[in-house]
Amino acid sequence: MSPVPAPREVGAAAVEVRGLHVSLDGNPILTGVDLTVAAGEWVTVIGPNGAGKSTLLRAVGGLLPAQGMITLFGTPSAALRRRDRARVVATVTQSPVVPPGMPVLDYVLLGRTPYISPLGRESAADVEAAHEVLDRLDLAGFHNRELATLSGGERQRVFLARALAQGATLLLLDEPTSALDIGHQQEVLELVDQLRHAHGLTVLATMHDLSLAGEYADRMVMLADGQVVATGTPREVLTEHLLATHYRASVRVVAGTHGPLVVPVRPRPTP
Ligand SMILES: Nc1ncnc2c1ncn2[C@@H]1O[C@H](COP(=O)(O)OP(=O)(O)OP(=O)(O)O)[C@@H](O)[C@H]1O
Numbered sequence: 001m002s003p004v005p006a007p008r009e010v011g012a013a014a015v016e017v018r019g020l021h022v023s024l025d026g027n028p029i030l031t032g033v034d035l036t037v038a039a040g041e042w043v044t045v046i047g048p049n050g051a052g053k054s055t056l057l058r059a060v061g062g063l064l065p066a067q068g069m070i071t072l073f074g075t076p077s078a079a080l081r082r083r084d085r086a087r088v089v090a091t092v093t094q095s096p097v098v099p100p101g102m103p104v105l106d107y108v109l110l111g112r113t114p115y116i117s118p119l120g121r122e123s124a125a126d127v128e129a130a131h132e133v134l135d136r137l138d139l140a141g142f143h144n145r146e147l148a149t150l151s152g153g154e155r156q157r158v159f160l161a162r163a164l165a166q167g168a169t170l171l172l173l174d175e176p177t178s179a180l181d182i183g184h185q186q187e188v189l190e191l192v193d194q195l196r197h198a199h200g201l202t203v204l205a206t207m208h209d210l211s212l213a214g215e216y217a218d219r220m221v222m223l224a225d226g227q228v229v230a231t232g233t234p235r236e237v238l239t240e241h242l243l244a245t246h247y248r249a250s251v252r253v254v255a256g257t258h259g260p261l262v263v264p265v266r267p268r269p270t271p
Helices: 053-060 082-088 104-115 124-136 152-165 182-199 210-216 240-247
Strands: 015-024 027-037 042-046 067-072 089-092 170-174 202-206 219-224 227-232 251-255 260-264
Touching: 015 053, 027 053, 027 227, 042 053, 042 210, 053 067, 053 089, 053 170, 053 202, 082 089, 082 104, 089 152, 104 124, 104 152, 124 152, 152 170, 152 182, 182 202, 182 210, 210 260, 219 240, 227 240, 240 251
Parallel strands: 042 202, 042 219, 089 170, 170 202
Antiparallel strands: 015 027, 015 067, 219 227, 251 260
């Protein structure tokens, strides 16, 4: 797999969002969101259900109309043609469409579409790239299996494989570990982190597992009701006060190896 260099301005942030507004079906979902992700950085967006995390990722990935400024590596997102955008940004949404009857290898090869001419077929190098990423995600034996027959966790790793096969410099990962057991959660996040360092990838993710999120993110952004309410290092964002205020959660935050660990505790009964 050989990530394609993004059409970047020297020193430009990977993602720059200013004054982002998104309305869906006439309802304001994101209002005035600002966000910067430096090239090579891992930023995780957290927030309670319905805060607008997926909407933010979809807007950054050019998957829905938005007002405001979004630039990717210094280029206004709106100016990127679909094919060019796909060489820069790979998105794993929460519930990707599973084409009926499609084998795993063919699905992962869809990630190579931006490199194949409209009437052409995938090359041997494309197939090799797809196999390589399947190997790395512990999916080598699955290439002929019909995608729809895989377990939820196996399928989730295939979705990630397709995004990695795309060779984009910016990965947008919406809940990449939600269907995975604890071992595969770590395996997938470790792989993403290794690829980030080896190939200079930038990661913008959403995650509900706050401890795991804090272990991998350089910075976190907390969204609530469609607005940014906190941004900073995991230590600055994962505080008992912020989690009580915006999640209405009763937690203890303790120091972990790489980031704070968030432990839910039962609220004390009121006397
Ligand atoms: N097509 C739509 N039309 C109207 N409202 C929508 C539409 N899609 C999403 N929403 C609403 O936008 C809000 C934000 O949704 P979004 O999926 O971005 O939240 P989220 O923070 O990712 O939530 P979760 O943690 O539950 O995945 C929710 O209230 C949701 O119901």
